[in-house]
Amino acid sequence: MKYLTLAAGLCAATAASAETPVLNVYTYDSFTSDWGPGPAIEAAFEDICNCDLQFSAVGDGAALIARLNLEGDHSEADVVLGIDTNLADQALADQFFVPHTLENPTLTLPIEWDNATYVPYDWGYFAFIYDNTKTDSVPANFRDLAASDLKIVIQDPRSSTPGLGLMMWVKAAYGDEAPAIWADLSDNIVTVTKGWSESYGMFLEGEADMALSYTTSPAYHLIAEDDASKSAVAFDEGHYMQIEVAAVTKSADQPELAQQFLEFMISDAAQTILPTTNWMYPAATPTAGLPEGFETLTVPEKSLLIPAEDAGSVREAALTEWLDALSQ
């Protein structure tokens, strides 16, 4: 078997580290970047696990799923971290993951979380961000926004997870009326970008009055840049949530270590790192509380989320509606 011989050769090359078990975690790229949570998470987990934690990074959550599909049974992944609830549906769970072994994890999500496979580690609300020194009156909901002259820049749900989140948001808030909302919004939309970075960059350059991002985005500007000019708009129909989850793969070589990692991800050690590196809310607020500055953030009165069981079917129908409404 050529594959085994080659694999053996590769293993031999790294024989020095063969003593300590290696935990392979697949995640999205910005998680592992020098400015993301990856480096601190790795150090903190290696302190307690007596193992070598190795991140492999691919693009974003959707790219992670593609990679799992491509690798099939050959996947080296023990844990996949960073799929959001719009993509982490039951079909995906059945195909790739095993149930987690956490018993009654203490979570502080604004909604009930009861899923046998996915463990949430951080979350946020999607929201439109505006510059409070330039824009005075902000809309109270999507209808207001559609009726206003405000220009927004959003992401394409086919290539971006925030873009997908916005599409699900309108669907969750308006149901059958969603196509009409999109049609009304079309003259407010400056453009639709491939990813979050493009649209947020365009917003900061003044190309649009608002960009789709998270309620936690102003925290970055406030904490890291000492700039209080960015705020999130509160919509009275509620805000859709992005919950980022992790799960243990069926093909995991280190299932116990993998489960230990999931437990670690919702422990104080990891949860303290996430807010100011991933700029999201922790899934289980650490004992020390949220970092200073987070108390200034807009907190929506109502949380919206389409449950994992329905996410798949809603996604397809909503995408067709979105495309039809905006391609007129």
Next chain:
Amino acid sequence: MARRAVSIISPLGLWGAAAAALLLFLTLGTLAAVAWQAEFTRGLGRADIAALRFTLIQAFFSALLSVALAIPVARALARRQFPGRQILITLLGAPFILPVIVAVLGLLAVFGRAGIFNQMLNAFGFETVSVYGFSGVLLAHVFFNLPLATRLILQSWLAIPAERFRLAQSLGFAPRDMFRQIEWPMLREVIPGIFAVIFLICTTSFAVALTLGGGPKATTIELAIYQALRSDFAPGKAALLSSIQFLLCTLAAWSAWYFTRHQDAAAGFDRAVQRSDAGAVGLRIQDGLCLGFAAFFVILPLAMVIKSGLTGILNMPDVVWWAALRSVLMAIASSIVMLSLVLPLAQIAAKEKRAWPEAIAYLSVSASPLVIGTGLFILLNPYFSPRDLALPVTIIVNAAMAIPFALRGLLPAMREVEASYAPLADQLGMAGFARFRLLTLPRIRRPLGFALGLTAALSMGDLGVVALFADPDAGTLPLMIYRLMGAYRMEQAAGAALLLLILSLALFMIFDRGGQKNADT
């Protein structure tokens, strides 16, 4: 005279065959690997047909505009000498090599809603003009491809032997006759190929078309492929769409071949062009306007990239500098690999008058970067860890992606050498490497330097193909830019983008200058 055919078992034939095999593997081979994954193939839906239609229309008009505008600009550059000409030519290479996201932000800083252009309109009391829509797609594609077209056409203009212009002058040709008798035949030879290449580049556009197009109306085939290869995971559909891209490529290559008229060249004494036919005031003004337009159109967005990067570049973390070093080394390696692939192909195409090297090179323009990356991953992943292969795969793929442009630049010059000197060289029994070194090489230095520089610069800016192979600890400079942006650090990202611009242009200039050294023998 009967020409001795280079048989496939000659060293040149073998070398060329190996280069062709690699290109075929990277394009059709990876497509087959993706198609193999599919259990069933869904047909094309209404949305896919719309995407196909939009892709074709925008690519056609983008290519048409780019080439049409490039001809007068290249002509002005060819017959004028002025201070800063060299810098202008170098800067013209820049849009093509910038990462898409950086170029788009630069472009919007000029033509966007809050851009300079609209600020000026508003200052004079006019309404804001929106760039988004079909015109925005064309604007962006012309911004990217006008400079490329200009460079490629300029290359051929400069390859016209000076004697032809002198003869024409002594015969009292007016500029119009000069154009009809000398320049038009040259254009007939190179324009179809350049048009085809730009058309194909534009068919694989995705983020630019979407952003400047203003929404899902501007969906291209490449976006549909992207969608099919991600959360949907429908590789069959991706393979089907990619096959359509290759079909388009075949059509474009065939049309280019059909419309190309090879001219029968008469040899000159191999000296650089000294033009004194263009002294008329009217022509001076005309050329000045063309150059002014090109400079304004290309340099203004670049200036915005530079301006926004100035504060960030002084304040960048060490990892960015390491990424920059890695990118430079990889770019140089890519150029060397590219050279080893393109020379045999160009030699066979020129000497043997064969069409296949060009046809194969076209394939890699129309290949979807995502399909190449995915196909390679499927083929290599069972045997190797993708992380270990990140470096060689990136270098080879970048080299292969640059070949069509290198070949476009090299072929006219090599054909000219063959047409002008082959009979003499054959009589003298000059063959093999000696013939290449003594006869061909000195005469293709300029396009060769251009090809090397372009490859280096292109691979500096690359991100797309090898995303699946990325090693998180060994990121390249473009990846760092995206990471910084993803972490809200837009200022540092702008700084890194400026660094990328500087390094790419520097690499391009070093190779390009090297090519021009002693070019005026």
